[in-house]
Every structure is written in C-alpha cells, then in structure tokens.
Amino acid sequence: xxxxxxxxxxxxxxxxxxxxxxxxxxxxxxxxxxxxxxxxxxxxxxxxxxxxxxxxxxxxxxxxxxxxxxxxxxxxxxxxxxxxxxxxxxxxxxxxxxxxxxxxxxxxxxxxxxxxxxxxxxxxxxxxxxxxxxxxxxxxxxxxxxxxxxxxxxxxxxxxxxxxxxxxxxxxxxxxxxxxxxxxxxxxxxxxxxxxxxxx
Numbered sequence: 001x002x003x004x005x006x007x008x009x010x011x012x013x014x015x016x017x018x019x020x021x022x023x024x025x026x027x028x029x030x031x032x033x034x035x036x037x038x039x040x041x042x043x044x045x046x047x048x049x050x051x052x053x054x055x056x057x058x059x060x061x062x063x064x065x066x067x068x069x070x071x072x073x074x075x076x077x078x079x080x081x082x083x084x085x086x087x088x089x090x091x092x093x094x095x096x097x098x099x100x101x102x103x104x105x106x107x108x109x110x111x112x113x114x115x116x117x118x119x120x121x122x123x124x125x126x127x128x129x130x131x132x133x134x135x136x137x138x139x140x141x142x143x144x145x146x147x148x149x150x151x152x153x154x155x156x157x158x159x160x161x162x163x164x165x166x167x168x169x170x171x172x173x174x175x176x177x178x179x180x181x182x183x184x185x186x187x188x189x190x191x192x193x194x195x196x197x198x199x200x
Contacts (some may be wrong), residue, residue, distance in 0.1 A: 002045075003199065005199075007195070008041065010122070014190075018152070032059075033182050034057075035135035036057050048083055050080070055076065057072050093110075100200060103159060137173050
C-alpha cells in the first residue's frame with residue numbers, strides 16, 4: 001500500500017490572527033472551529049489517480065490542538081468515484097500510515113462522512129474555499145514590505161508538515177454546521193494557505 005499526494009491547503013478558523021495552534025498555544029477562544037481542505041494537484045493512492053479532487057474537513061477542537069480529541073465532519077469531493085472515495089478514506093483514516101496518519105490521529109471522532117461540491121481556488125495569493133452549504137470562506141495573505149507573502153516556518157504543529165505556511169486573514173468566514181453545533185459569521189480572522197507533499 002502506498003500514496004503520494006501533492007497539492008494545496010486552505011484553512012480558516014475562528015481564532016484571531018495568527019492561529020495559536022501552529023505554535024502550540026491554546027486557541028484564542030479556548031476551543032477552535034475550523035474549515036479546511038486539501039486539494040490534490042497530483043495524487044495517486046495504490047494506483048488510483050485522485051488528481052484534481054479536494055477533501056474538506058469541518059472541525060471542532062476542544063482545547064490545545066496537540067491534545068487531540070477533535071470532532072470532525074469529512075467532506076468528499078462530489079466528483080470522486082467510489083474507488084477514489086475509498087482510496088482517499090484509506091489514507092485519511094490513517095490506515096496507510098505516513099504523515100497523514102500522524103495528523104488524523106488527533107481526530108477523536110468522525111461525526112459524519114458526506115459527499116459535497118467543493119470550491120477550492122488560489123489566485124495570486126487569494127484563496128476561496130466553499131464546502132457544500134456548510135462553509136464559505138475567502139482569504140488573503142499578509143505581505144511583507146517587498147510584497148512577498150508572509151510565511152511561517154518550523155512551527156511545532158502543521159497540517160502541511162515540512163512546508164512553509166502562508167499567513168493570511170479570512171475576509172469572509174461563514175460556517176453553519178448543525179452536526180457540530182457551529183454557526184459562524186466572521187471576517188478578518190485567522191487563515192492559512194500552503195503547499196504539501198505527502199508520501200506514505
């Protein structure tokens with residue numbers, strides 16, 4: 001069994017800027033509610049091509065991110081075939097080991113797995129993430145004095161281990177998810193973008 005996945009991350013949460021979870025500090029509100037997605041620009045799992053698909057997550061984190069016990073709803077790209085769906089779930093349930101298994105072991109409960117239309121776009125540093133009717137997010141990166149995107153390196157926690165995170169603000173973060181009791185309408189809160197390369 002093996003996988004190789006390359007692509008991009010978009011992540012928004014209800015913490016202030018910058019997200020404290022990435023540096024191992026407790027969430028600003030004591031808990032964290034987040035929408036995030038991995039978009040696979042290139043990907044293969046046990047010979048199954050998953051290129052072009054996106055996997056979304058709606059998450060509630062009850063405290064410090066490193067202590068786990070997250071509750072999550074997983075959203076499978078509605079364009080995925082049954083074979084692609086099963087391949088993605090085999091990786092994102094930790095069954096295939098590697099860096100993704102290290103990440104998903106922090107999830108204490110998967111409340112539901114749903115198929116949804118997912119919009120994932122990054123253009124000139126601006127990102128858009130929509131997951132079904134549950135999440136609607138737009139984000140824009142911070143930039144340094146020379147116009148380069150501000151990055152975070154060597155943080156104690158990362159959803160894209162080994163890669164720099166592009167620090168951003170969410171100009172829009174709407175999330176309505178009864179399964180986790182979430183009803184959020186915020187702007188100018190934390191957002192993260194980045195690239196990943198996972199192999200297991």
